[in-house]
Amino acid sequence: MGQVKDNFIKIDSIQRHVLSKPNKDSLTIAIANYTIGELYRYSLVADSAYAYYHKAEKVFKRKNLQYQLAKTFYGIAVIQCNEKDFTGSEVTSIEALSLLDQLKETNDVNECKSFIYNNLGLVFGELEQFNESILYYKKAIELKEKLNGNNKRTLDNSKNNLALSYKKSGQYDLAIASYSQILKDKNLIIERPDFYALVIDNYAHTLYLAKDLTELPDLFLKALKICDSIGANYNSIIINQHLAEYYYDIKNIDSAKYYAHKAKNIAENYHNDELLTSLLLLSKIEEDSLAVLYYNKYIKLNDSLVKNERNVRNKFARIRFETKEIEQKNIQFAREKLWLTIISIILLISALLIYIIITQRSKNNELRFVQKQQEANEEIYNLMLSQQEKIEEARVLEKKNISQELHDGVLGRLFGTRLSLDSLNMAASEEAITTRAKYIQDLKKIEEDIRKVSHELNADFIGGSGFLDIIKTLLDSQTMAYKLNYEFNHDDAINWEDISNKKKIHLYRIIQESLHNIYKHANANYIKIGIRLKNNVILLSITDDGSGFDVNKAKSGIGLKNINSRVNEINGEIRINSKKGEGTTVEIQVPI
Template identity: 20%
Template sequence: MALLLSLLCAPRQTCRSLAQVLLLGLLSLPASAAPLPSDSLRQALRTASSDTDRVKTTLRLSAALVATDTAQASQYAHQALALSRRVGYQYGAAFSWLQLCTLAIIRHDNAAAAYYGAQAQAVADALQRRAPAAPRLRRLRASIANNRGNVADHLGQYEASTRYYLQAADLLLQLGDSRTLLTVYCNLGNSFQVLGQPAQAVRYWRQAVALGAGPPAAAELLPVYLQLASWHLAKGRTDSAGLALQAARPLARPGSLYTGEYYGTLAQYYLAGKQLPAARQAFDQAMPYLASKGALSYQAKVLLGLGQLDAQAGDLAQARSRLQRSLVLSEQLADPQQMLENLDVLTRVEEAAGQWQAALGYLQRSQRLRDTLAGTAVREQINQLETRYRTRQQAQQLQAGRQLQHAQQVALTQQRQLNTIYLVLLGVLTVGGILGLLLLRYRQRLARRVRAQEQTLLTTRAMLQGQDEERRRVARDLHDGLGGMLSAVKLYLSSIRTRGGLPAESAPLFDQSIDHLDSSIAELRRVARNLMPEALLTFGLAPALHDLCQAVQQAGAVPVQLTTHGLTPRLAPATEIELYRIVQELLTNSLRYARAGQILVQLMRHDDELHLVVEDDGQGFDASTSKPGVGLRSVQARAQYLGGNLQIQSQPGQGTSVSLELRLPAAVPAPVASHPLTPSNS
């Protein structure tokens, strides 16, 4: 079991590696038509009528081969660069440098990627001076910024990578390029995750999902879903990770650039669930895709995982072979951490096989590598200390000169200071008294404000409870009282018709009266259900929300996607009612004001934490300046009543996202009633 230790702790590393290969350069090639098969592109290259068309077709051919043959893709990119420089086609040269940067990132060649990215930036800067407002130049600059962000990611410079990604996002927002923007948002999410800001990371990942939502799903969403799945695995949320992988499955096609990463993340999901045979199969499926596009770093991690699984199964020869291949790849990449992991696992494998000499050799190599890393770290610390010492010494000399000058000034002004010191003391006492009086008044005002807020909260709670009780009473009276009376009247009228005491000329009018009576009874029951839904009281929050979303979708002709998780056992009745009213009010706002094309509702519970998110892609509003209306004030009051944290994020033209986070009290057990609608996703 010790052999699987590093493998079972890998989701966080997988998340970071995945973000480092999220590329944008391939999405911005200078071609107006959809990508063609490589054979058709070769034919188009032979029949190109001009040098410019030949450059564009060569770059498109290089892009088509990225997922299957990076070596040949690199050859075509170099050909496009040489032709562009020969004919003076600057846009072609810039995109050629960008494509070479993309391929170097896939190969994990950081030095080459940094060089190619700088060359692309230099050409783009020259074009910027000639035509700063050209849309294709903005798209080119956005691609360059994104790729340079990827290089900074590989080098661990996450603050720099975040700056590059934000620059790319600004340019793409100006262009309205949402499909490309979702890839940048995914990269931004990874940078914020590594910088220790998970809330920002999840916000950008959700924005990426919203940009690519709708049929057909954008192929660029595959790395976004994989990023979310890896994040959930790092948090121990295997159920949420499974939902993300389920959404990613249709996008993981053989021609996709990230199919290998999909199977690698799927293997981590199976490992988290202790499904070792399924994890092995997923790792085996990942390897051909990773090898074809030359993703050496990810290949090394997958080989390490397969080697550990082989060792766990007792196949030490196969384990040794795969671990040695992983070690060779790690040495080619000069990745010391990956090399240490391989050496440690190889040491344990050779010990299990009884090869003590080989185990000792691997152990000595790992110790030397650790000593080298420790020595490098010590040298860096010494250099930093020496720099700090020299800086401090210069600062002390400068401070000594300033102190001498200050002493001379003090000697000249000391007599005057003695004459004013009593006035200063008197002023200090006066100011102190005034400040003390102001502080006392401030505390009194603060106490009054706290009491007023407490009174407002009590009033709000009483008002909400009274509203719910009154709705129940009115719904009960309507359904049991007036509904029963109307049903009795219908019975009486029906008995008159059956007895045959009705004139023939009055029969149509009589039938029409009974039809109107049926419509009135149906409308009465609909009003009673809206006042207090029967599904909420009888079956719980999930079925009631399902009925509500179906009703909203049918009434407003707007797709409503509902996702719920962890609502069994049921919540407290008061909590279910308030959450239902909050979702009902937010859906009403989206239909009435936002002019949304799609609405997303998510209600997830993990242990005693509950997260509610309602998002739409409507026209949005400026949340920092706009005053909330009656509906949003009602939502805020209910959130305050529940003791939750409500956040509203919206910008004009970018939709609206309302999220509620709250900690639940101890669950109250309740019987689970059967109901035909008990979905976890809708």
């Protein structure tokens, strides 16, 4: 009773010095409400404890203080368990655990978890779901054994609760072993005599249920003596009940009645479940009218306790309901504010989308213009190549005509003349012979020169030179415009006559696009272009001494995308090597 009085003094102090003062921030008030809720819970004033916990809960939830909220839920769950709202206590405990699972596993978090597991063990024990009860007690013990500091007191409590579930589930050997482990502590009777008496009683009662009566009733009497010596009247109720059961079982009815009445008389001061148990025990031990009297009292008290429990739970529900009404109004205000925000955002997004659409349309028009320009350039280039081919065909034809004319006309006549002069060589004079010999020698030289010219004219010595000339013209014009120095190396082994116009056009455009990219992005002074043939594959390389870039991080612009697209069109492969400050090399392989 002294502890309860101290609690009420603390409550009054907090209400006067914290809650009554203006200008206190909401968190300070919430902590004060939580503390008052704890004090009321320890004082067994359930409805007041619940009300103050609930006030603290709203603030902790609004400020997203998960640890403080979990502790508040634990306090509410304990109250619900005490008031026999076991389902509500289970739900609240699980909600508290879900909050703690989101937090880092600190000592405080694990301690709170262990308390919640212990409460769930109590809940499932009351629901007679002992497997679940034992599981949660073991979880509580496992966590408590890992906590910092001296946790022996709360650890012993959980071990006692575990043993109680073993006892209620009929696992007497496990219960006896658990109680024996607790009783090994020789200091327990000095440090916590009330708890020591409780464990002795539970141990003795387990022996009684296991039909091991060798140490009975001495253990019961030892526990009762300790309680009487320290004034632990409430704990003595259960011990007296157990003694009454024991004596009734061994047919010592007088002693059974004595201890049953003693339990009832003490329990009448508390008017709770222990009084209910005592009345039911007396209805079993007493005879005839007295048995009926006590049973009627049992029924009346049971109805009263059930009604009181229902009233408390209704009070809890009413607190929740009133809070929900306020929360619903706040939600309505928040919803209206949200809709206003959403409409504003939609209008802003709409304006932004319209701007983007207009800008994108302008860019698309510009892109289409560039594409049309590229198509026109390609068409012009195709015409240039076609014209070049026609010119080449005309030149070849003309050479053949000249060759034929030289061979069939001039050479024939010169050959005839030489024969005539040769026939005149039969003249006797020395001078005639010398002159004719000179003319014949001159004619032979002319014949050889004409034959040589004829063969050279007949040879197609310009095959492939046209495309390379076009590339060189492109390089001359572009590098002059871009103020670049260049070096162009090419392999004469490539027969450009056998390469399709499509591939030549794409190669031309790739070089053109690369020059443009180098000018625009590379800040280069010198470029080197190489075209060679290897294993029936054309190898095009373009190297610059520009600023370079990180190939893995760089975004592909339109120029690079166009180059990749052209390479794919001619079934080629492209590889780009570049480092910042070390220039760039583009290597393209095109199969013939």
